[in-house]
Each structure stands twice: as C-alpha cells, then as structure tokens.
Amino acid sequence: MSWSDDVTGSTQSATRVVPYVPPHLRNSVVNNGAHSFDNGNSYGSYSTESTQHGFRSNRPGSAGSSRSSRGRGGRRGQWRGRGRKSLGSSRSLSQEIFEVCEKFDDLEVSEEDGNGGGGGGGGGINFDAYEDIPVEANGTDIPTAANTFVEICLGERLSENIKRCKYVRPTPIQRHAIPIAVAGRDLMACAQTGSGKTAAFCFPIISGIIKSRSPRFGGQTTGVCFPSALILTPTRELASQIHDEAKKFAYQTGVKIVVAYGGASISHQFRNLEKGVDILVATPGRLVDMIERGRISLRLIKYLTLDEADRMLDMGFEPQIRKIVERMDMPKPGVRQTMLFSATFPSEIQRLASDFLSNYVFLAVGRVGSSTDLIAQKVDYVEDMDKRHYLMHILHDQKVNGTCGKHALTLVFVETKKRADALEYWLSVNGFPAIAIHGDKVQMERERALKSFKSGATPIMVATDVASRGLDIPNVAHVINFDLPRDIDDYVHRIGRTGRAGKSGIATAFFSEKNLPLAKVLVELMNESNQEIPDWLHQYAETSISSSGGQRHGSSKFAAYDYRSTTSGNENYYYSSSYGGADSFDPNVASPCDVSGAAPSSSQHHLSPNAEPYAAGQYAYGGGYETVVATGWD
C-alpha cells in the first residue's frame, strides 16, 4: 500500500509500456493526508485540509456542535491522503528504488490533482494540516507523538530507506503509533489502510530487530525457523502487498522478510524461510500448516501484528487466530509486543482483541472531512433483475463521457463467487473487458486478475469481499456495490478502495429489496459523511428494523473509541487548535467522474422503490450488449 494512489496510479497507466516494476517498489511515494474519526466527545467531526486547500469541514457549519456521543461510536474515518511530496534531488542509488522514485518524480509534475492544490507543482506536503487532526489516545503513560522520523531514532539504515521512499514526515498515524510501538507498548490502532499504516507498524518492528540483533540465529541448523515478528492478514493478496512494502523498508538492513500464504508453492516458501526470516507475513491457514509441520516456531516472537484486526477476529477467523496466538508456542502478552490495526473496530471485537494485549494504548487518529466526503456515495434502487442492465448503463456512460478519465478503473462488488464469474462473463461478452477475482480461483488466477486490473488491461474488476480490505489499488475511480454487503463495515472497506490519496472517487450502490436491513445504518453512514440521501432510502431507514445496529451500543458499528472508556477513564485527547472556524468547504473538489452530477442517467438515480427503476433495453448502448446472453453461467 502506499500513500499516493493517485500518483502511482498515474504511473502505471501513463507508463504502461515501461519495463516491469517489482510490486514492492511501486507506490513508494509520499502521500499526505488524514482521515478522521469522531472524537467521541461533544465536538462534531471537523477537519482541516492543508492550508493550501483551505479548511474543509466534514459538516459545514457543524464544528463544535454535538453530533455524536461517545456511546454511539465515532464515525469511521476514511483516509484521504494528498498525493504531494517534495522531490528531493535524486541521490545516486544503485537499486530499483531509485528508478522508481525517478518515475514518481516525473509523475509528480503531470499528476492531475482533482483537488487542485493552490500550491502547484513541486509543492511538497503541507503538514500544517497534521496539526489539526483529531486524535484520541487512551491508556497509561502514553508516549509523546513525534513530528519527524528523525526524532524517533529508527536507526541509520531504516532512516535512509525512509528517505529513499520520500517519506518526508510521518503521517498522523505514524506520528502517534511509531513512538508508542518503539517504546515497546502494545497498541490498538484505528486507521484506514492507505494512511501509512503499514509503515506505522513496519518501522518499529524493523528498527527493533536491527537494534536487538544478535548473530545467534544466523544459521538455521534444525530446519526450524524462529521469526521474531509475525504479521497476520486476512487475505493472501494483502499479505503479499505488505510483504512487498516491508521489503522496501528493510532494504539493505539485513532484516529478512518472508511471506507465507496458501495457494502458492509451500516448498518455495520453505526455501525462502530457510534463507532466514526475521519478519513473517502470513495468512492464518498456511501459518498453522507450517507450524504443525514443525517448520516454524513462534517461540521467539517479539512482535505480533494483526492487520485488519477486526476481520481477523470476526466469526470466521477468530478460532484460527486464537489457535495461533494462544495455543501455539507464542510468548504471552506482556512478553511479546502486540499491535492491532484496523479501520473499523467494533467494540465487541475490541473486547476480543484485548485478550491479546497487555497494558495497551488505544489510538484513533484521523481527520474529519475524511475520504468519505471525497467519495461521492450514491444509492440507487435497482431490483436484482435490472442490475446488469443498469450496470451496463453506468459503464457505458463512463465510457462515452469519459467521466472517470482515461485510466480510471471500476471495481464492482458482488455477493458471491458465482455471481462474480457470471458478471465477468456477461460484461466481457457485452464489450466491457472485465476480470473477476474471488476465492474459488486458483491463486495464480487471482494474482493475474489483480495485476490485469491494476495495469488497466482490464479496467473493470468484479470482486467478492476478497478484494474489499486493505488492497491498495491505484486509480480506482468508481466502486460499484452491485450487491450490497450485509455488514456496513464491509461497505466502508469496499468504498474505501476509491477516493484514496486525495483523489476523489465515486461509490454507487444498487439497493434492492434484500438490503432493507441495511437501510438504517447506511443512512447513518451517509449522513455522517455528508452525502445526499434519496428520500426513498430515508423512508426505508425509518421503517426498517435496524439490522446490525442491534448488536452495538448504538447504531454505529465503527467504534472509533476505546471500548474501555465506557468503564474507565484514562483518556488523553489531543485537539487541534483551529477546528472552530474550519469551514470553507470547497465544492469544486467534486469528483471528476461524478456520475450523479454529470451523467445523463442522473435522473435515474433517485427512483422511488415503486417506480419503474430501470428498464432494460431502453438505452442504446452502442456496444452491442443489448444482446442478452443467456448462458450456463447463471
């Protein structure tokens, strides 16, 4: 993942002819930005944009108003970074990092920033914005946040790599989390992927390993590996992405990072392990397999990180995670250092997670005006049978009007693997190059799909929730929830694939009768991110039973607050100095591909549930896809 989707996205699309760039060397640019959470106290969410962009208020006019109470949980913050970095003169580096950075340098100039910073080119990040980010830190003896990487003393080699990657100054999550982690404290952190989160846990781990390095385990004699750090992720692709990122940070430090996940050659992974491993990035199943085969021991684990921690502890994953963390040979909490990261963190999941922690610091870092206000969220009532044609209609508009730009990617989420395949086929046959990704594909197909999508070769990807979390896919301009998820958290993660790194994006949801239980929480979410809500959805929200709200304190699941605070004090708040007047929202940052505003179809977008929402065959698409292809795929 990287900070600057927009920059890197441009890279890939603009330079598709350039030689292959290894994944771990892509995206190595700085972004800057923040996301937000409600503070959980009486201040409504607020935000400040960098000064060159003026202030942005999530809720114009709402600064200081009490919008949410602690009890109902904060709003989720969607990270929005600003893809600006300063371009230092290139140092003479022999490796690929150098070339990649060079490419980024070029891009920097050509980058079109939809939000048009007044600063113009060469700018560099405006870190003033960081002074105004709402941060909640909760716990005892919380280490002070750092303003620079230098003052954190991460070590010479790592610092050099950080510079090479053009990370000029830490992002908010890094400012707060890194000192906490370096101090050896356990941490539960709420921060959106794309916010520099990977770096936030990688830097302290790499630094710590270098500092405590002993030649003791230099040679593996027994064939058993003893990693000192373990990073667990919920999907293979995310493991791979973190591995790539971490390798970049550990360049020439001697810190060895190995990735292990299913669906790929285990013997190959074993061979990598045999070369030595300090940091193991893994998915749960493969890790358990390797442990049970006696090839990995967790006995010497000093750092344990769970990425997307809320997912890792949800119903499907919890038993496996508990097995790894509590019933293998992992050192106990307090002996090892444990860090949990996630964007959404329901309080009951926090409660489970706290079993793994010892005297931890809870951290919610964010900026109001989070990406959800850069993501234009739209909900259309579309019955299942009309969805395909409605999708075609939208895609056709995008194509004809170029509303999303030349290299824009569209990510379409569906409910099941079968539907993913079916829709992929349907789209392909009807003139829209699409590729599907889901867990029934063999790993190589999954990787190929992702690569094809990222590169723009297949600008439409149909996905299940395998792609909803953590993946940093540059240039996704439009996320379409062809089928809405049942869980509002999944919705948040899905739409978070766009609107990243300062680029605006749009998210369109097809709401059908089946989604009634989601109405209430969806309306709340959209309200909080200042979105326009169609009347019919309002009505549904009022009449429907709140589904997932029932299990929470309130109706929000996002709990960007420490669940401990409901029973204890110990809170430390850091507030901005200027939230009060932050209200010059710039309407011009609207999405360059704002379908709702620009597309001829906008009249279709607020249909009454009872109205004829969409009539197939009513539009001349041109692509020849009027021909409905009935296949065995359905």
Next chain:
DNA sequence: AAAAAAC
C-alpha cells in the same frame, strides 16, 4: 448468509 483462510 457469503466470503476468507491449508493441503
């Protein structure tokens, strides 16, 4: 109820 995650 689906998806993900080992062989």
